[in-house]
Every structure is written in C-alpha cells, then in structure tokens.
Amino acid sequence: MRFELDADQADLAALARRFFTDVLADDRAAILAGRPGQEPKIWARLATEAGFPAIAVPAEHDGADGTWLDLALVLEAAGQAVSSQPLLATAGAAVAVLRAGGPGAHPALTEIAAGERTATWVDAARPADGLTASARDGGWRVTGQRAHVLHGDSVDLLLVAARTADGLGLFTVERGSASVTSETPLDPARSLGTVVLDGTPATSVATDLDEAALVRAQAITRILLAAEQVGVGQGVLDLAVEHALTRQQFGRPIGGFQAVKHLLADAYADVDSARVVARYAAWAVSTPAAAVDRLEDPVELAALTCAHVSPAIERAAAAALQVLGGVGYAWEHPAHLYYKRALSSARLLGPADEHLDRLAAGLGLGPARR
Amino acid sequence: MDLRYSAAEQAYRDEVRSTLRSLLPADWAGYGALGTEERARFDPWWRERLLESGMFAAGWPAEYGGGGLSIIEQSIVAEELAEAGAPQYPTPNDTFGLQLLGPTLMHYGSPEQRDYFLPRTLSGEIRWAQGYSEPEAGSDLFNVRTVAHRSGDTWIVNGQKVWQTAGTTANWIFTVVRTDPEVKGAKGLSFLLIPIDQRGVTVRGIRNMAGETELAEVFFDDAVARADHVVGGVGQGATVAMALLGFERGAGGLALAVSSRIELERLAKLIVESGRADDTSVTRRLARCRADAHAIRCLALRTLAAVSSKAVPGAESSVTKWFVSRYRQRVTELALDVLGPDAVALVGPDTVAARGPQPKGVDPTSRTAWIQAALHARPITVYGGSLQIQRNTIGERLLGLPREQRPTTAAR
Numbered sequence: 001m002r003f004e005l006d007a008d009q010a011d012l013a014a015l016a017r018r019f020f021t022d023v024l025a026d027d028r029a030a031i032l033a034g035r036p037g038q039e040p041k042i043w044a045r046l047a048t049e050a051g052f053p054a055i056a057v058p059a060e061h062d063g064a065d066g067t068w069l070d071l072a073l074v075l076e077a078a079g080q081a082v083s084s085q086p087l088l089a090t091a092g093a094a095v096a097v098l099r100a101g102g103p104g105a106h107p108a109l110t111e112i113a114a115g116e117r118t119a120t121w122v123d124a125a126r127p128a129d130g131l132t133a134s135a136r137d138g139g140w141r142v143t144g145q146r147a148h149v150l151h152g153d154s155v156d157l158l159l160v161a162a163r164t165a166d167g168l169g170l171f172t173v174e175r176g177s178a179s180v181t182s183e184t185p186l187d188p189a190r191s192l193g194t195v196v197l198d199g200t201p202a203t204s205v206a207t208d209l210d211e212a213a214l215v216r217a218q219a220i221t222r223i224l225l226a227a228e229q230v231g232v233g234q235g236v237l238d239l240a241v242e243h244a245l246t247r248q249q250f251g252r253p254i255g256g257f258q259a260v261k262h263l264l265a266d267a268y269a270d271v272d273s274a275r276v277v278a279r280y281a282a283w284a285v286s287t288p289a290a291a292v293d294r295l296e297d298p299v300e301l302a303a304l305t306c307a308h309v310s311p312a313i314e315r316a317a318a319a320a321l322q323v324l325g326g327v328g329y330a331w332e333h334p335a336h337l338y339y340k341r342a343l344s345s346a347r348l349l350g351p352a353d354e355h356l357d358r359l360a361a362g363l364g365l366g367p368a369r370r
Numbered sequence: 371m372d373l374r375y376s377a378a379e380q381a382y383r384d385e386v387r388s389t390l391r392s393l394l395p396a397d398w399a400g401y402g403a404l405g406t407e408e409r410a411r412f413d414p415w416w417r418e419r420l421l422e423s424g425m426f427a428a429g430w431p432a433e434y435g436g437g438g439l440s441i442i443e444q445s446i447v448a449e450e451l452a453e454a455g456a457p458q459y460p461t462p463n464d465t466f467g468l469q470l471l472g473p474t475l476m477h478y479g480s481p482e483q484r485d486y487f488l489p490r491t492l493s494g495e496i497r498w499a500q501g502y503s504e505p506e507a508g509s510d511l512f513n514v515r516t517v518a519h520r521s522g523d524t525w526i527v528n529g530q531k532v533w534q535t536a537g538t539t540a541n542w543i544f545t546v547v548r549t550d551p552e553v554k555g556a557k558g559l560s561f562l563l564i565p566i567d568q569r570g571v572t573v574r575g576i577r578n579m580a581g582e583t584e585l586a587e588v589f590f591d592d593a594v595a596r597a598d599h600v601v602g603g604v605g606q607g608a609t610v611a612m613a614l615l616g617f618e619r620g621a622g623g624l625a626l627a628v629s630s631r632i633e634l635e636r637l638a639k640l641i642v643e644s645g646r647a648d649d650t651s652v653t654r655r656l657a658r659c660r661a662d663a664h665a666i667r668c669l670a671l672r673t674l675a676a677v678s679s680k681a682v683p684g685a686e687s688s689v690t691k692w693f694v695s696r697y698r699q700r701v702t703e704l705a706l707d708v709l710g711p712d713a714v715a716l717v718g719p720d721t722v723a724a725r726g727p728q729p730k731g732v733d734p735t736s737r738t739a740w741i742q743a744a745l746h747a748r749p750i751t752v753y754g755g756s757l758q759i760q761r762n763t764i765g766e767r768l769l770g771l772p773r774e775q776r777p778t779t780a781a782r
Contacts, residue, residue, distance in 0.1 A: 365641055366648065
C-alpha cells in the first residue's frame with residue numbers, strides 16, 4: 001500500500017510543474033490581454049513537447065494510454081499556475097466523453113492525442129438535457145444551446161451528447177459551424193462561450209450511447225477539475241506564504257505572528273486534505289479493481305470529492321487574500337486570478353447542492369432519494 | 371500510488387470477520403446496544419476472547435504475547451471490530467498499555483523491563499495511566515515540575531500530574547519527571563514508571579462535564595520508584611515521551627472512518643425519526659459530514675500507507691488531527707440541531723464514555739447519546755496537542771514560518 005506517487009508519476013508531476021512555470025509569463029500576458037488560452041505557441045508546446053493532451057487517450061488512438069491519475073497530476077500543476085490553456089476541456093472532458101462513446105475508432109481522439117485539435121464537451125454538467133439530434137440528408141444536425149461552455153469560444157471541436165429518435169448519441173461539431181458568443185468570465189484565465197446549435201451539421205461518434213457511461217464521464221471530469229482546484233489552492237497558498245515570510249511589520253515577518261500563522265495553517269490543512277481526497281478519487285477511477293472500499297461508483301465518488309474540495313480551496317484562497325493584504329486586492333498581483341479560479345471552479349460543473357443531495361440520498365434522505 | 375490491499379490482506383480481513391462472528395454472541399447487535407451492567411460483564415470476557423484470538427495487542431510481536439500483525443493487518447482488525455461494534459480495548463487502561471507503553475518498552479526498555487511489564491500489561495495485572503500533563507505543563511509539555519531525586523536504589527518523587535484518563539482504575543503510571551533540577555525545559559527529564567498502589571501516591575478523580583469520572587489527578591508525596599524503572603536512560607525523558615506519542619498513529623485511522631460512517635447512518639435515522647428527511651437545511655449538512663467522513667478515510671489511508679512503508683509519521687499527522695477534531699464537533703453539533711428543543715434534556719440510557727463516535731448498537735433516537743457525544747467532542751480540540759498547537763506545528767514545520775517566540779523559555 002502506497003499513497004505517495006510512484007517514480008513515474010512523480011516525474012510527470014515535476015515535468016508538468018516545470019512546463020507551466022516555463023510558459024507562465026506568456027500565458028499571463030495572454031490572460032491580461034483578454035485572450036486567455038489563445039496563445040497558439042503555448043498550446044503547441046504543451047501538445048507536442050509535453051504531450052499532455054494525449055495522456056488519457058488509449059493507445060489505439062495513438063494516445064499515451066496513461067491513467068486519469070496521470071492527467072490529474074498534470075492538471076494540479078496547471079492549476080498551480082492558473083493556466084489558461086484548454087487542457088481540462090480537451091484532455092479531460094472531451095477525452096472522457098469520447099471514451100464513453102465506446103470502443104469505435106474516433107478520429108477526434110487521434111487528433112486530440114496528436115495535439116492537432118482542441119476540444120470541449122459542451123455540457124459536462126448536465127449531459128443531453130435539451131440537446132437533440134436528427135438525421136438529415138445522410139448527415140446529422142444538432143439543436144440546443146448551452147451557456148458557460150468551458151473554452152467554448154476558442155476550441156476547435158465541440159462534443160455534444162444529444163437525444164436522437166433512437167436514444168442518445170454523441171456528436172462532434174466544428175466550432176466554426178456553431179453560433180458561439182464569448183462570455184465575460186469571472187475567471188479571466190478561463191474563457192467561456194455560449195453555444196447555440198440550430199440544425200448545426202454534426203458528425204456522429206456514437207448513436208447508442210449508454211446514459212450511465214455519460215454520467216461516468218461527467219464524474220471523471222469533475223474529479224479532474226478537483227485536481228486542478230488543488231493546484232489552485234497550492235499556488236495561492238505559496239504566494240501567501242512567500243509574502244508572510246518577507247513582509248515585515250512591527251519589525252518582524254508577519255508569518256511569525258500567530259494570527260497570520262494560524263490562518264495559513266488552516267489554508268495548508270485545507271489544501272493538503274483536498275489533495276489527499278482528490279488524488280484518492282483520481283486513483284480510484286484509474287483503478288477498476290479498486291476494492292479499497294465500497295466506492296465503486298465514480299458518480300458518488302465525484303460528489304464526495306467535490307463536496308470536500310470546492311469549499312476547502314475557496315477557503316484557502318480567501319485566507320491567502322487576507323494574508324496578502326492590500327497587495328492581493330490589486331489587479332497586477334496574480335492572487336485574484338487564483339481566487340476567481342477557485343470561485344468559478346466550485347460552480348462550473350453544477351451546483352454544490354446537487355452533490356450534497358446525492359450524498360444525502362446515499363443515506364436515504366433528501367430530495368434526490370428514490 | 372496504489373492503495374489496494376494484497377490478496378493475502380483481503381483474505382486476512384475475511385478471516386477476521388469470520389473469527390469475530392464466531393466469537394461474538396449470536397444475538398450481537400453492537401456494544402452500544404448493551405446496558406451498563408451488561409457492559410461490565412462483557413468487557414473482561416471480551417478481553418479474554420481477543421487475547422486468545424491474537425487480535426489483542428495485535429501489533430506486538432509474538433515473542434511478547436502479541437498477534438505479530440503488520441500495521442495493515444492491525445488496521446484491518448481495528449476496522450472489522452468497528453464494523454462489528456465490538457471494542458478493541460475493552461478495559462479503560464488497555465489503550466495506554468497496549469498502544470502506547472508496550473511499543474515504547476519494546477523500543478527503549480531494558481530486557482528486564484520488557485520481561486516484567488509486557489506480560490503483566492497483557493494479562494491486565496498492570497493497568498497503565500499516562501502521566502505527562504501537569505498543572506503548569508499543558509501545551510508547554512516539558513515545563514515539568516514533578517521532581518525525582520535519587521536515593522540509593524530508588525527515585526523519590528514529588529509533584530503532581532493531572533488529566534490522567536482512566537487514572538482511577540490504573541495501578542501504574544508512566545511519567546515524565548525532572549531528574550536533573552538544575553536544567554529547565556526538555557532537558558533533565560526522565561521517563562519513569564511508578565507504581566500507584568503505595569503510600570506516597572494519591573489519585574483523585576476529576577468529573578468531566580459529561581458527568582463521568584474518567585479523568586484523575588495524581589499526587590506524588592515522597593513516592594518511591596525503582597531506580598531501574600527509568601526507560602531509555604536518565605535524561606532521555608523528552609525523547610522517549612515524544613516517541614511514545616508517535617506509536618499512537620497509524621493503525622486506528624480507518625477504524626475511525628468506519629465508526630464515523632456508522633454514526634452518520636445513525637444520525638440519518640434520527641433525522642428520519644424527527645420527520646426531517648426532506649428538510650434540506652438538515653440533509654445537506656449531513657451530506658457535508660458524509661464528505662468529511664470520506665476525507666477522514668482518505669487521510670487515514672495516507673497515514674497507513676506511510677507507516678506501512680516504515681515512514682515516520684511527521685507533521686502531516688497534525689493535519690489529520692486538525693480535521694478530525696473539528697469534524698467531531700461539527701457532526702455532534704448537527705445532531706443537537708436535529709434534536710432541536712429535545713436537546714435540552716437527557717432522555718435515554720447512559721451511553722459509553724467514548725471520545726470518538728458511539729459504537730454500533732446505540733439507539734439512534736437516544737437524546738442522551740447525542741448530547742453526551744456533543745459534550746465529549748469539546749475537549750478533542752484540547753487534549754493531545756490543542757488545535758492551536760496543531761496550527762503552530764503546521765505553520766512552523768510544514769510551511770516554514772518563523773517559530774513562535776517563547777518568552778518563558780528565555781526567562782527560565
């Protein structure tokens with residue numbers, strides 16, 4: 001039994017930290033210029049040099065055949081830098097839903113693995129609800145709309161799970177064919193789009209999609225987001241600790257004052273426990289025979305994970321802002337990027353109450369119980 | 371990262387389960403279902419059953435009469451006992467002798483000390499209390515005033531210890547005493563074993579706010595201890611005392627996650643009984659507690675994995691304590707809120723004086739049980755290193771923040 005990372009996992013985590021540190025200045029410049037995630041050079045390096053989009057793509061699609069835990073470790077590093085790259089959307093949500101589409105050959109997976117295309121799943125929060133598809137002229141057309149689609153205004157490809165006459169299908173839509181409006185995101189480092197599909201041409205990936213597989217893909221996306229949130233918490237905590245060690249008041253570093261130290265200790269414990277919970281979840285969904293407990297159900301596991309991680313990271317980010325004082329409130333200091341990412345991530349993939357109602361239902365209580 | 375149990379470990383779990391089924395009475399519904407008198411009869415009987423089956427002193431090597439189990443097997447035993455609702459340490463002093471002093475003697479004790487104390491601790495002939503805290507030594511752990519001076523083959527001890535759990539039923543106490551009065555703080559201390567049944571020792575019970583006399587204070591007035599009952603060498607008291615605390619960690623975390631889950635199932639039943647199964651202001655708080663109990667499990671897995679790979683549990687155990695202690699308060703506060711106006715009077719039988727969750731079998735609607743649990747949850751952020759001391763540890767040892775200025779140390 002081993003909780004620590006293996007040598008390979010530790011190497012990957014270190015590589016990812018180096019990578020996101022390397023590209024930090026360019027990425028921040030794009031964010032502050034209002035073009036988050038749209039610095040093609042960074043994505044090109046991320047895809048070809050580092051190979052991150054290929055991590056969770058199976059070998060049959062020329063992927064790296066890694067685990068969700070591997071990807072989670074890279075996303076932790078991405079979060080630590082509040083990266084604006086569409087890695088969670090492309091390598092996480094899109095790959096998860098494509099893999100849910102069944103074992104068929106999906107050109108989209110191969111393109112993602114090769115780093116040729118970025119992608120997102122238009123609805124990682126409430127799959128298929130209100131999205132429909134119909135066959136027409138030998139092709140498919142999809143209709144419906146979604147707001148707050150992760151990187152929806154900038155990725156190449158949109159993944160759409162939609163109801164058909166026969167059941168549930170999975171489709172790809174060229175972003176250029178859809179009507180997409182850029183939103184003004186709370187988190188300036190993560191672009192969001194409102195996607196309107198109105199008989200938009202689509203390519204079918206799967207026509208007999210299992211609803212449970214979709215829900216599982218959604219759970220995996222949430223668990224990957226949790227990993228990124230942990231990185232966000234670590235990143236903002238690092239800023240605050242550095243400040244507490246160097247900022248002097250009353251003739252000594254403020255980190256020596258117990259009032260400040262205890263704030264940071266609470267933030268550390270929040271981030272540390274969140275990491276333990278998020279890594280456990282990523283490991284468990286990566287390990288089919290994880291008979292370590294009764295948590296065979298990734299949906300339940302995602303609810304447990306989100307219910308713990310989201311508030312813990314929000315608390316940590318808020319504590320860090322408090323320690324940073326006035327400086328943390330300034331636009332030019334990166335702290336606000338972390339805080340906004342923490343706020344936004346906690347709400348991005350469905351309301352917290354939904355997770356809680358699911359967990360209460362597991363104890364036979366609340367509105368979600370049968 | 372790999373948290374799977376080996377095939378042998380899983381087989382061992384099955385074995386423990388079937389052993390427990392065969393040992394426990396056919397109509398067993400959990401220790402919490404027993405009345406006070408039934409418990410008094412059950413405890414010594416159960417202690418014998420555990421001893422026979424090798425699950426008592428599970429981690430002690432077989433040569434000392436223990437089960438010789440690995441840390442993971444010990445954890446499995448503890449988990450399965452929690453699942454069955456059967457106590458792991460049936461009599462009140464067992465935890466101090468088995469979990470704390472036993473391993474300390476194996477590590478630091480002389481062969482004579484081991485040969486004398488270990489079998490008697492196992493048999494229950496010697497019942498230990500822990501003598502660290504003093505009126506002036508709480509968070510400032512080593513501000514010890516109790517002194518021992520050497521007189522021939524004995525130490526003559528004078529001073530006072532306080533907050534001894536199960537002190538009134540103990541007949542020996544392991545203490546940290548000052549053997550070099552010229553030195554202050556952590557130096558000049560020794561780890562000394564003192565028999566309680568002698569003229570120079572007085573034990574007085576302390577009633578806690580739940581009304582139980584589970585604590586004691588111990589007065590030494592020219593008490594006598596044998597010269598060769600110092601453990602780990604004269605002047606090594608602080609080292610031995612800290613090492614002893616380290617032995618506490620590792621095997622019990624997953625069992626706590628199990629008993630926390632059982633407690634939440636019980637709380638869910640209370641919520642249903644109270645007609646609030648659809649009241650989201652309550653059910654969502656319970657759901658948060660469920661996520662907390664899951665986090666306790668994950669933290670326990672980390673600790674267990676570290677200990678099983680022989681890593682010394684470090685300051686990250688402060689994070690576990692930070693989390694668990696506050697959780698005990700959150701979950702029991704929720705129970706009081708569910709009881710609402712019914713929380714103002716104790717109705718229902720007396721419960722087990724437990725610091726953790728009440729064991730399986732407790733009536734979910736017993737107001738007494740929930741109220742007592744809420745009272746027992748208060749000192750959890752105080753004893754064994756207060757929440758504020760844990761925060762100092764996290765801040766200084768894990769974040770590298772400047773150490774707390776300790777003016778009293780300078781003044782000493």
